[in-house]
Amino acid sequence: MAGKLRHWKERNGRFSARVVIPPYLRPYLDDKAELEIQLGGDRRAAIRNHAAAVASIQRQIGIARQKHDAATGQRPKTPAYPLTAQQIALRDYHSQIDFDAELRANDSRYAQFGVDPDEAQRFRDGFAGKLSDDELEELVGARLARARLAGNTDAVKGTDKWRALAQALCVASYEAMAREDERNEGDFAGKPTHPLLAEAPPIYNDEPDPITxxxxxxxxxxxxxxxxxxxxxxxxxxxxxxxxxxxxxxxxxxxxxxxxxxxxxxxxxxxxxxxxxxxxxxxxxxxxxxxxxxxxxxxxxxxxxxxxxxxxxxxxxxxxTTLPSYLRAFTMDEAKLVLTTARREEKPMFRWIPWLCAYSGMRVSEAGSLRKEDFFEVNGRWFWKVTTVGNRSLKTASSERRIPVHKALADEGLVDFVKAAKPGRLFRGDTKDSVLVQPRISTWVRGIIPFEERPELSPNHGWRHLFEDLCRRDHVPEDARNYITGRTDGGSQEQYGRSEVMLPGLAAAMDQIHAIPTVHNYGHTRPTS
Missing domain, CATH: 1.10.150 (DNA polymerase; domain 1)
Known part of the structure; x- marks a missing residue:
């Protein structure tokens, strides 16, 4: 076999013909994604019956296409499953041969009648070019219409293309009648002699149906x-x-x-x-x-x-090669500069995301998707949730967490900002609510710390590296640090607890972190808390 049969399916030793239905035609075929005809477990028989099964499926899809075109007022498009006149004739020839074999197997009277020589002569005149278009249509018009319905051709009467296809179908019928005559005499080894069929390649596809x-x-x-x-x-x-x-x-x-x-x-x-x-x-x-x-x-x-x-x-x-982590992190001077600059920003995205990340180790994408409803108060202390609620996504399951609001954030007015915000996303775009904040924050930071000065710095992830170091410096317990940053060590203890009972302890751990010194708008440094 030159390749795999097109629309051929093999599963668990069973064979079938399968054709995928274009999405826009599925409403006309009970919303099915594909049509399939079972061909049994005999491979040779399945191959023999495959072409007829595919043609049958394609005709069903063709009827659906006609309904769609009528409903939408669209003009017919190019053939969905184009075949050459030679390929259509070959398929038609095999279909007639298979039908002949089926009749012989089921009705003993069939082989007692010979072929009609006058009818054979008409098919011969047809492929010889002696018949008019009207005479050809009377002879093979129904089969040509089936080919159109199956999406194998768009040939219309009156064109050279249509006439060539009609003549090819005459060849198919003439050769099929010749095989019928030979079989009546017990000869089942006959093959087509007309070059159109004798030299036709099998209708194989060098590739199976595409899977994108x-x-x-x-x-x-x-x-x-x-x-x-x-x-x-x-x-x-x-x-x-x-x-x-x-x-x-x-x-x-x-x-x-x-x-x-x-x-x-x-x-x-x-x-x-x-x-x-x-x-x-x-x-x-x-x-x-x-x-x-x-x-x-x-x-x-x-x-x-x-x-x-x-x-x-x-x-x-x-x-x-990977850069050492400390090269990608913000230095204290850089953090001081960026946070001080953020204080002067009017757009909430640039005003608050650097501060949120600096005092939580959040990923910028996580901070960018925060909503007013994520903030909550327990016993006078504010927290926020990093959650997948509302069709949001997180990098890992361990990224779901609750984070205490650091005193530096409260002093900056974060809680007041959240209380005054409208429901929904805190950081919206200019024209739409949902925006990707990572490239915007990165570009903003690079306007403060140019790439030429610090190419190693990670403008977004650098806060995460810095917060880890702040936790180490101020002796924050490792399990609290891992939880706040959404990291995991794979231990089974991570699957237990984590209820509101732990929140006061988590807040106490956050309070161990000393604030990053920043400069007021008036030029003096805010003291470390």
């Missing part, structure tokens, strides 16, 4: 969201996988995940490295994300999706 990276990601998103206590994939995580797979697909000029090769994976990461725009750490993450999506494809269909293994698994990811 987005198809795989969509399936995984549905799988993760299924069930009562499901853990859906965060929206930003889904976007990351889509973006990296799209970049890979654009480079290799194909979205079909079924055709990925190890050589392509290697070539892609080398092209990213050679471009010099991304660091090796980012390139490695992109490769890992595409590899993960490919693994999902294998998990969903291990029998058909790279049954011998993910071709990207054997590729060595790029190596990279």
């Amino acid at each position: 990276f987005d198809n795989i990601i969509d399936d995984e998103v549905k799988r993760r969201a299924r069930g009562k206590n499901a853990k859906p994939l965060p929206a930003l995580t889904v976007k990351k996988y889509r973006d990296h797979c799209a970049a890979f697909g654009k480079w290799r000029k194909s979205k079909n995940a079924l055709t990925v090769t190890a050589a392509e994976g290697k070539g892609w990461i080398e092209s990213l490295q050679d471009a010099g725009e991304l660091g090796n750490r980012t390139v490695k993450a992109m490769l890992q994300n595409v590899r993960t999506v490919m693994n999902w494809g294998r998990q969903n269909d291990p029998a058909n999706f790279f049954p011998s293994g993910n071709p990207l698994n054997g590729i060595k990811a790029p190596d990279y």
Whole structure:
């Protein structure tokens, strides 16, 4: 076999013809995503019956397409499943041969009648070009209409294309009648002699039906969201996988995940490295994300999706060096400068996110999604929740936590800001509520501490590094530090407790952290609390 049969499905030793229904036609087919006809467990018989089954399915989809076009007033588009006249004739020929065999198997009277020579002569005149378009339509018009309905052609009467297809169907019928005559004499070895059929390649596709990276990601998103206590994939995580797979697909000029090769994976990461725009750490993450999506494809269909293994698994990811943590952190002087500058900002995003991160080690993305409703008071002390409530996403399960408001934040007026804020997000965009704050905060910080002066600094994550050091300096207990920053050490104790009973102790731990000195607008330094 030159390749895998198009619309062919094999599962657990059973075979079927399967055609995916375009999304816009599914409402006309009971909202089904695909149509499938079972072909049994005999492979040879399944292959023999496959073409007819596919044609039957395509005709059903064609009827749905007609209904859609009539309902929307759209003009018919290009054929959905285009075949050449030669391929349509070959399929029609095999369909007639199979029907002949079925009649012989079920009715002993059938073989007692010979072929009609006059009818055979008409088909011969048809492919010889002796018949008019009207005569051809009378002879093979119904079969030509079925081909149109199946989406195999858009040929219309009066065109050269239509006439060529009609003549090809005459060849199919003439050759089928010749086989019928031979079989009546006991000869079942006959084959077509007309070049149109004798030289026609099998209707195979060199590739199975495409499975795009987005198809795989969509399936995984549905799988993760299924069930009562499901853990859906965060929206930003889904976007990351889509973006990296799209970049890979654009480079290799194909979205079909079924055709990925190890050589392509290697070539892609080398092209990213050679471009010099991304660091090796980012390139490695992109490769890992595409590899993960490919693994999902294998998990969903291990029998058909790279049954011998993910071709990207054997590729060595790029190596990279990491800067020491202290180089990425804010120094005390830098923190003092940024927090002092933030005090003069009118936009809440720049006024409060640096302060929140400085006194909690929060990720900037977590701070950016805070809502008024996340803040609460217990026994006169204010706290805020870092939570997934409201379709928000966190990096890990341990990131769900409650954080005491540090005295420096209270003195700055954070609680008053929260009380006066409207319900919902505290940090909105100019034109929409939900915005990505990371690039905005990073650009803002770099306006204060230029990249040329401190290229190693992480403008967003640097607060997280600094807060860890503040906790170490002021002897904050490790378990409290891990909880406040949303880190995990994997211990079983993390699965217990964490009720409101612990909040006073957590607040006491936060109070051990001395405030970062800042400069008032009038130029003097605020004392350390």
